[in-house]
Amino acid sequence: MALPSSPPLPFEDPPSSPPLLPTLSDISFTANAGRKRLHSDYGSLSSDPLFSEDTSEFAFHEDEEQPKRKRMVKGPWWNMARRSRHDLRRSMIKKDGFRNVDSGVWMGSDDSLESFGSERSRHEHLAREEVVKQRSRIDATEDDPEGFAARVVQGCVDNGKEMIDLSGIGLTSISSAALLPLHQMIRHAHDDLTQPPSEDQYSCFTPSIQLFLYGNLLSSLPAELFKLRNITVLSLRNNSLEELPAAITQLNRLTELNVAGNRLNHLPWSVLDLLRSTEDVCKVSLRPNPFRVPKVTIDKDSSKLMQLDEQLGDDQHPAASAISKSLEARFLRGRQTLNGGDEDATPKKKRNSREQLIFLAPSRIRFLDSEGSVVRPSMTAHPSGEIDWEAPVLEPQSPPVTQASTTAPSLFELVLRSAQESYDLRDVTALLPLDTPSTVSRALEQAARGVEYGNDQCSTCRKPFVMPRAEWLEYWFHGHDYYNLTQDAILPFKRTACSWACAQVTSVGTAFC
Amino acid sequence: MSAESDYVTLISSDGYSFVVQRSSACISAAIRRMLDPSLGFAESKTNTCRFENINGLVLEKVCEYFYYNEKHKNSKDVPDMDVPAELCLELLMAADYLNV
Known part of the structure; x- marks a missing residue:
């Protein structure tokens, strides 16, 4: 900006001279x-x-x-x-004799500590903040890590910093309210006023938020996190997460997701889509995690998969440590369909380097009734209602009562959906009459959670639902095509279905790359 | 009175009675058991179920659901049935009781 600002007067002017005329x-x-x-x-x-x-x-x-x-x-x-x-x-x-004298007049703008015109004080302020941050990072573990996190988030929003570092401050939980200011974040146009803006600074102001939450003690994630669509990098490494919400795929700008070093034993079905469709776009780090692996061995006579007894160690069954032949066969078949045709015509290196997803086997399907209690496997056989997720099942599985295997949602489900739309369900359970059956109050809690995180989607028909009617694990191979089928290369995905008719296992031989 | 008929009568707590198809009503596990002749409940003999805890408004909606379910048994894209907000909790209790 060519402003005709008058330059300082040359100092050789006589001191007594009257003010100069405008130049x-x-x-x-x-x-x-x-x-x-x-x-x-x-x-x-x-x-x-x-x-x-x-x-x-x-x-x-x-x-x-x-x-x-x-x-x-x-x-x-x-x-x-x-x-x-x-x-x-x-x-x-x-002049060497410059003195920084406080004029005594401080003109603060309405929300920030910066007084206009004092770029210096802004830098000083930032430096001070850095010191405060460092110092409080140490104290944070003792007093209030969550409040500290909220302050850091607010600070980043105020300064337009897209990298939000909340790592290693001992967070055990983080509230939705703490992340709420991130919705208002806009990118800084010119973070440094010393240079004229370069071309890339003329891009749009939508931020690319990088949220680093690694090295904390988080066991759950706030619902607000999944509404921040501008997150591009999300690091949740080394936390205590036991389940990754399926809503993670709502973050459609993610380019990097790191959930390594948690307590996940399965992944939501939607992560498969993330691995599959945006493989080139999104970098996903999943291991190490205590994922479930199919526990199988080969029965020598029938070469059928058998569940490995808990008591039998690897020593008695040398084949136990090896992955069963049947899975191997499915794996090879899937790989063939992926490479088929392509291999003889143009064996491209680029294509070979892509990661493959090959369906191996499902676990037993757990069928639930409309109120969410387990129908099959029957409670008498498994009193806890838990089933052995690690035993792959090769034969087809059908719902327990054919009469109930309609695609129409149950009345219970319909009412819950209607309640989600019409009522604020957050503390409705406290208002219920005392004789309310526990199934009803549990279902309402589930519906309230569905409002917050977004309802789960049926993994077969993709319709949202409140109460799952069936759930099972599916084991998929995930890795480059030079990998062999090992326990480490198998990922468990949890599938849920909205009706018993939708409880259909992926067909054998399905593979993506 | 015949042991098996095509229609059954459902009577609400405030005295409204609804005559519905047996096959439709039997998607409710509770009603199915009530009407099962082999279990010998009084309902199976009279083909009439009396619900002391469900009022007419709610029972009407339940009957509507029976036919909704019958209609959409095998269809692919099932539209949601309209559930009035003010009946939500009562219907939820009824659905829990009838197991539908």
Whole structure:
């Protein structure tokens, strides 16, 4: 901006001389060449207002006997910051005896600590904040890690910092309210005012939030996290998560997701889509985690998969440690379909380096009734209602009662959906009459959770539902095509279905790459 | 009175009676058991079920659901049935009781 700011006077001027007349450059923009505004001048004042600034830097050089002058400034006040700093620097070069004297007048803007025009103080403030951050990072573990996290988030939003580092501060939980300010984040246009804006700074102001939550003690994630669609990097490494919400795929700008070092023993079905469709776009780190692995061995006579007894160690069954032949066969078949045709025609290196997903086997399907209690396997056989997730099942599985295997949702489900729309379910359980069956209150809690995180989707028909009617694990091979089928290369995905008719296992031989 | 008929009568606590198809009503596990002749409940003889804890408004909605379910048994894209908000809790209790 070529502003005709008057340069500081040459110091050889006689001290007693009266203030100089405006220079030519001054005249060029003030048509009337006078300090006073004439009435006729008001008509042309539509754009840049004129105001004067007390050049306090110069006013303090009493020893110079400088005549106190006012500078003419044109343009909005925020341009002052840049110019006054230049002037400051210039005068500092000229004089060693620069004194930083507080004028005693502090003009704070309405929410920040920055007084306008003092770029220096802003930097000082930032530096101080850094120190505070470092110091409180140490204290945070003792007093209030969550409050600290909220302050860090707020600070990042205030400064337009897209990288939010909440790592290693001992968070055990983080509330939705703490992450709420991130919705208001906008990218900083020019984080440094010393240079003219480069071309890439003219991109849109939508931030690419990088949220680092690694090294905490989080066991659950707030619902608000999945509403922050601008998150591009999410690191949840080394936490205590036991389940990854399926809502993770709502973050459709993710380029990096790290959930390694948690307590996950299965992944939501939607992560398969993440691995599959955006494999090139999104980098997903899943291991190490205590994932379930199919526990199988080969029965030598029938070569059928058998469940490995708990008591039998690997020593008695040498084949136990090896993955069963049947899985191997399915794996090879899947790999063939992936490479088929392609291999003889154009064996591209690029294609080979892609990661493959090959369906291996499901676990037993757990069928639930409309209120969410287990129908099969029957409670008498498994009193806890838990089934052995690690035993792969090769034969097809059908629902327990054919009569109930309709695609229509149950009345219970319909009412829950209607309640989600019409009521605030967050604390409805406290208002229920005392004789309410526990199944009803549990279902309402589930519905409230569904409102917060978004309802689960049926993994077969993709319709949202409140109460799952069937759930099972599916084991998939995941790895590059030069990998062999080992326990480490198998990922368990949890599938849920909205009706018994939807409880259909992926067909054998399904593979993606 | 015949042991098996095509229609059964459901009577609400405030005295409204609804005559519905037996096959539709039997998607409710509770009603199915009530009407099972082999179990010998009084309902199976009279083909009439009396619900002391379900009022007419709610029972009407339940009967509507029976036919909704019958209609959409095997269809692919099932539209949601309209459930009035003010009946939600009562219907939830009824659905829990009838196991539908």
